[in-house]
Amino acid sequence: MKKSAFLGALTVAGIAASAAVAQDASTVDQIKERGKLNCGVTTGLVGFAAPDANGQWNGFDVGVCRAVAAAVLGDANAVEFVPTTGKTRFTALASGEIDMLARNTTWTFSRDVDLKFEFVGVNYYDGQGFMVPKELGATSAKELDGATVCIQTGTTTELNLADFFRANDMSYEPVPIETNAEAQQQYLAGACDVYTTDASGLAATRATFEDPSAHVLLPEIISKEPLGPLVRHGDNEWGDIVRWTLNALIAAEELGVTSANIGELGASAGANPEINRLLGTEGTLGEMLGLDAEWAKRAIMAGGNYGELFAKNIGEDTPIALARGLNAQWTEGGLLYAPPFR
């Protein structure tokens, strides 16, 4: 008797749960009802996402979350940052615990297709690079023949390294290490001539050295690591909002719309029709997204356009001091290319 009642309760709970999933309101409606965007970020990566001494999240990926929250909810602080590790991030997104994931996640075929996610764009083009002490005198990775290389074992960087040296007919001696912290120690102790990992990681590591200027990042980037925000399969309207919020940040930089001049530009329709469409003074782009006309304006005001976000969190004036490189606008030789707002 007791047992059957228990099983009955379980069944009811199960039906209720599946019903809740089945009648899933659209993600945007859920967010609006909740009044908060649940955004998955890393548990901490220098420059990309980390809470400061007051518990406020800051960083480049965090900026994307805030822009989306500003576009949808009108408040850049209406974000519940859900810290995820490399292991929990995909299940958190797939199970609906978070609405979007902005966690320096590389866009790969299997993640996009097999794990049933939708990468909405690329907010940082990363790639594997090399760091050497300045006194080594190397200016190009092609001069590294015979070098000892500190390399994290079991990662794709290990395979990329082997490919690169074989393709250039050079030899190297790997020094296997486990974590970035260990790599720092080994490299500083002179156990290896070269340290290789993702370029942004190298820059962040170098920033912690006592004398960063004694080390240089070589110009070669030997692998593609496009990092971008992603959402679940199945709600394309929501995917569109995140995608075009990111595009709005990128386009704003291209069009010269900054957080400083956006008040002026967005007040009334100006001379440039694309800016007008972007900022909602002309056309009905916001309506098409299911948002109001000023969605992009708010997204840009949240933390500035792409260039401002970059400069504030990881740019050359910060300790991380990343150059724009591949992440410059297409007009300046980079890869950032926002489709037209039309």
Add this chain to the structure above:
Amino acid sequence: MADLSFVRSEMLPERAPPANEVGIVKWLRTNLFSTWPNALLTVAAFYVIYLVLAGVLPWLFGGVWTTSSLSECREVLQGDVGGCFSVLTERWNQLIYGFKYPTELYWRPNLALVLLAFAAAPVLFFDLPRKLLLFTAIYPFIAYWLVWGGPIGVPVTAFVGILGAYLVFERFSASNFALGALGGVATAFVLWFIGGYLVDMMASENPLLTPVASRDLGGFMLNLMLGVTCVSLSIPLGIALALGRQSSMPLIKGVCVIFIEFIRGVPLITLLFVASVMLAYFFPPDATVDLFLRVVIMITLFSSAYIAEVIRGGLAALPKGQYEAADSLGLDYPQAMRFIILPQALKISIPGIVNVAVGLFKDTTLVSVISMFDLVGMIRGPILASQEWNGVYWELLGFAALLFFVVCYGISQYSQWLERRLRTDHR
């Protein structure tokens, strides 16, 4: 022939022992330089100690405590050896409370910790007046309310449910243990059910204490909370499992054996991943069980399986005569267990239980891999990822080690005192 015999007629005065047979010299000779190899080892050991201290002491005492970032630290130190302990002072609150617990509410967990001392005292030191146990009984509800805040109805309802269950159990258990236990459980659920409605109805917009979400807990506070909760829950559960495993009823025995062997065969970190990741699939997105509760359940299950095995060892160590003595006195099973068997078995099991408790407390740092910000999670995540403190390893992890050492050493000392106190044989 002259009489050369000599008889001393008075005692000689005592003379001081030879210089190398007393005091420091004697001690050194016997303990440090008794043989050549020992002397060499002593010298070598002193040299190693010197090397360690020569490295650590300047680092420790030359440390910087007041800067606001690692680069400032390095400016102050100008290349001298010294730790950058400023990270501890600047991020102290984050290390202790996590980065999201509201600053103005820190007094609440502090008060809960102070009250914990009063609540734990009568359990730990049984020379204290037994009436203090009443406070221990209500402490969990007070602590819950202090740490999480929210409407006071929730802990009150929980308490009333438990109280009702206890009264029903007391009323019936004398005649029928099973009826008492089942009736108690049923009463608790009925009371909670009614209370749930009342709390919902009476919940005001502005509860006396601002509610704090579980996700906002962190730092060493989270380790302590997980440790205290899980240890205190897993000991009763472990006793029940150990007794169940010895039961003559095949169903109960089977369930207990399968549970214990399954839990012991699975790494804790797997269970934690199940708690944080897999369970989310089974609940609708907005109706999940609180993450803290999920983790508490998993750690409790894990350690209760180990404690059950420790206690089973204690039960097995008791001579069969004790069981038979209890039977011959006409005691039924609950009475025999409560008055004869368990007091002896638990006493034997103390070192093992403490071992599990210390291990469990340290295992609470594993929650950092499921993105909860306990002490280690705070260090590995937010603090090392901040632009100010990226690169400070020794100071932070050393601090974490120190905190854990203090607590674990305390537990260990207590258990040794307890063993001495409970020793009834005449050794």
